[in-house]
Amino acid sequence: MGTIYPANQPPSGRALPLPAWTKDTVPVTDGSERQMGKDAFLTLLLTQLQNQDPTSPMENTDMVAQLAQFSQLEQIANVAKSIDSMTSYMQAQNQFQTLNMIGKDVMAESNQIGLTKGQPDAKTEIITSETSKVTVYIINGKGERVRTIEMGTLEPGTHAFTWEGLYENGSPAADGTYLFQVTAKNMQNKVLEEGVYPQVSGKITAVSFDASGQPIIHMGNAAIALGQVLQILESGSLAAKAAGSGSGG
Numbered sequence: 001m002g003t004i005y006p007a008n009q010p011p012s013g014r015a016l017p018l019p020a021w022t023k024d025t026v027p028v029t030d031g032s033e034r035q036m037g038k039d040a041f042l043t044l045l046l047t048q049l050q051n052q053d054p055t056s057p058m059e060n061t062d063m064v065a066q067l068a069q070f071s072q073l074e075q076i077a078n079v080a081k082s083i084d085s086m087t088s089y090m091q092a093q094n095q096f097q098t099l100n101m102i103g104k105d106v107m108a109e110s111n112q113i114g115l116t117k118g119q120p121d122a123k124t125e126i127i128t129s130e131t132s133k134v135t136v137y138i139i140n141g142k143g144e145r146v147r148t149i150e151m152g153t154l155e156p157g158t159h160a161f162t163w164e165g166l167y168e169n170g171s172p173a174a175d176g177t178y179l180f181q182v183t184a185k186n187m188q189n190k191v192l193e194e195g196v197y198p199q200v201s202g203k204i205t206a207v208s209f210d211a212s213g214q215p216i217i218h219m220g221n222a223a224i225a226l227g228q229v230l231q232i233l234e235s236g237s238l239a240a241k242a243a244g245s246g247s248g249g
Helices: 038-050 060-101 237-248
Strands: 105-108 112-116 123-128 132-139 145-154 157-161 176-185 196-203 206-209 215-219 222-225 229-233
Touching (some): 105 215, 123 145
Antiparallel strands (some): 123 157, 206 215
16 A cells, blocks of 8 residues: 655644645555665664663674675665666567568468458368368458358378458458458367467568567457467578479479
């Protein structure tokens, strides 16, 4: 709780009544001004020595103990400041290194996809752990389903699907950020609660940082936390891989 200071001195019998004390007239602080620094400690110790009882002076051991305690506290405070400085420096270094990811191809565990100039910003895939019937729903920023993609029955493995950037009625979708929601049912027509994983792959176009300083990578209009990244490749690797897969089919 913060330290509360009265706005005025209490009225005396010889003074005019003062306005009632209210929350608005009582300033509240965080209490930091009550913390004792080394200068205040030394002043207090000196005052204690000057005003001690001459018949019963402070024992040397007591004074040494107080000084030792103060020294330990000051060292702990200095160490804490050093750790804070080191943490800030390391965070800045990590942020700087993250910028090197711009232009790299990335594969990430995410169901977010951006649309820029009518084209998806990333390739989309679904990983299934068992044979299942899969339906993909495209969700806009309002939480509305704007497109349904029936993928049929899929065997266990990784399966690519393409949203061509159109609404259900065939009109072009607005640029922005979308989600793809996956519903999978097994051969007994039971909805699978797990074992189905979405992932996206594409080129990093920008890097930003959230309020805590954690990096966020961007694939066009899609934003992905760095912790969701599964693989980082050199620029062009995904295109080459896709071309190789196509020629092999």
